[in-house]
Amino acid sequence: MLKDQIKTLAKAYKSETIALRRHLHSNPELSFQEYKTAEFIEEKLKSFGIEKQERKANTGIVALIEGKNPGKKTIALRGDIDALPIMEQNDVSYKSLNPGVMHACGHDVHTSSLLGAAKILNEVKDHFEGTIKLIFQPGEELIPGGASLLIKENVLENPRPSGIIGQHVMSLIPVGKVGFRSGMYMASADELYITIKGKGGHGAMPETLADPVLMASHMIVALQQVVSRNASPKIPSVLSFGRVEALGATNIIPNEVKIQGTFRTLNEEWRAKAHIAMVKIAKGIVEGMGGEIDFEVRKGYPFLKNAEELTEKAKNAAKEYLGEENVEDLDIWMAAEDFSYYTQEIDGCFYRLGTRNESKGITSGVHTPTFDIDEDALEIGSGLMAYLAVNELKNNDTK
Ligand SMILES: [Zn+2]
Ligand SMILES: [Zn+2]
Known part of the structure; x- marks a missing residue:
C-alpha cells in the first residue's frame, strides 16, 4: 500500500x-x-x-x-x-x-x-x-x-x-x-496608524487648548463600538491599540498624539466595511472636538x-x-x-x-x-x- x-x-x-x-x-x-x-x-x-x-x-x-x-x-x-x-x-x-x-x-x-x-x-x-x-x-x-x-x-x-x-x-x-x-x-490583520493633531499648551489653561489627549481617549473608547455594535456577532473581530504616544507632561498638553493598533477579522466584506466605519467614527469625534486626524489603515493579509x-x-x-x-x-x-x-x-x-x-x-x-x-x-x-x-x-x- x-x-x-x-x-x-x-x-x-x-x-x-x-x-x-x-x-x-x-x-x-x-x-x-x-x-x-x-x-x-x-x-x-x-x-x-x-x-x-x-x-x-x-x-x-x-x-x-x-x-x-x-x-x-x-x-x-x-x-x-x-x-x-x-x-x-x-x-x-x-x-x-x-x-x-x-x-x-x-x-x-x-x-x-x-x-x-x-x-x-x-x-x-x-x-x-x-x-x-x-x-x-x-x-x-x-x-x-x-x-x-x-x-x-x-x-x-x-x-x-x-x-x-x-x-x-x-x-x-x-x-x-x-x-x-x-x-x-485565521484572521485578516490590518495595521492602524493614527495621528491626532490639536493645540497643546499649559495643562492649567484648558480653555486655550484643543486637547489631543482627550480626543484620543474618546476615540479609542468609541472605536470599540465597531466590534460590539457594527460587527455581526457571527464574525469574530478584534480591535486592539498597543501604542499611544502623547509626549507631554503633568502640566504640558502636547500638540499631537500618535496611536497604533491592529484590526483582525474573518470576513473580507466586513473587513472593508469596518475600515470605513473606523475612519468615520474617529474623524467625527476628533473633528467635533476641534482637532484634525490622519487615519491610515495599512492592509495586511486577508x-x-x-x-x-x-x-x-x-x-x-x-x-x-x-x-x-x-x-x-x-x-x-x-x-x-x-x-x-x-x-x-x-x-x-x-x-x-x-x-x-x-x-x-x-x-x-x-x-x-x-x-x-x-x-x-x-x-x-x-x-x-x-x-x-x-x-x-x-x-x-x-x-
Ligand atoms: Zn510562520
Ligand atoms: Zn511567524
Whole structure:
C-alpha cells in the first residue's frame, strides 16, 4: 500500500530530514533575503532527481513532480522559508549562526518537511497519477507576503492546482499529533496608524487648548463600538491599540498624539466595511472636538479559509496515517498567515503540526527566542505531507 510505503520512507529519511532542518536552522535568512536558503533548496531537489524547478520572486522556488498521466490533476504543497529578526537563546548544536536572525516560527521545519516529502514523492511517482507542485515560498513574515508576490508571478498557473496544502508548527499541540479546521480559520490583520493633531499648551489653561489627549481617549473608547455594535456577532473581530504616544507632561498638553493598533477579522466584506466605519467614527469625534486626524489603515493579509471538502479529505487521510486519536480539531486562531492569499484563489487546507514535548522542556511559543521543536515532528511533517498529496490526487474528480 502506498501509505505504508510512504511511512517507511519517512522513517528511513528521518535523520536526513533532521539534518536538513538543522542546516536551515543554523543558517536563517530574513524575509525576501533567502538567497542561500533558495540555493540550498535547489541543490537538494536536484540531488533527489527533481529537475523541473523554477525561481519566482527572486528567492521562491517552484518545482514539479510528475506521476503517471501528469495532466490529470495537480495538487500544490507549500512551505515557507524565511526567518525572523530575533536573537536565538537556545543552547543547541544547531543554534543560529546569523546573530539576530532566527527560525523562531518553524519555517525551517516547514521547508525541511517539504524537502523530505519531495524526496518521498519523487521515489513513489510511478504509483500515483497527476502532478505535485512544490512551492517553497519566501517572505511569509513581512507585508506584502511572499504568497501575494508568487501569485502575481503565476505560481497557480501552468499547471493550475485544484488545491493547495500547507502546514505550520504549533507549540500547543504535542508531537505526534496534528490539527485541522474546515472553514474560517485565521484572521485578516490590518495595521492602524493614527495621528491626532490639536493645540497643546499649559495643562492649567484648558480653555486655550484643543486637547489631543482627550480626543484620543474618546476615540479609542468609541472605536470599540465597531466590534460590539457594527460587527455581526457571527464574525469574530478584534480591535486592539498597543501604542499611544502623547509626549507631554503633568502640566504640558502636547500638540499631537500618535496611536497604533491592529484590526483582525474573518470576513473580507466586513473587513472593508469596518475600515470605513473606523475612519468615520474617529474623524467625527476628533473633528467635533476641534482637532484634525490622519487615519491610515495599512492592509495586511486577508483572512484564511480552509476549503471544506479538501480539508475534510485531508483530515480523514491524516486519521488513516496517524490514527484517529492523533488528529485534533482546531479552534479559530486570530493570528494572520499569508497562506490566505492562496485560499482566496483556489481551495486550500492549512493544518497544524504538533511540535511540543513537555518532558523535554520544549514548550516555548513561536516568535520567542527559545522556540524549538521535538524533531520527531519531522517524520510526520514529511510523511504526512506526502500522503495528503497522493491521497488528494487519488480522488477521481478532475476539477
Ligand atoms: Zn511567524
Ligand atoms: Zn510562520
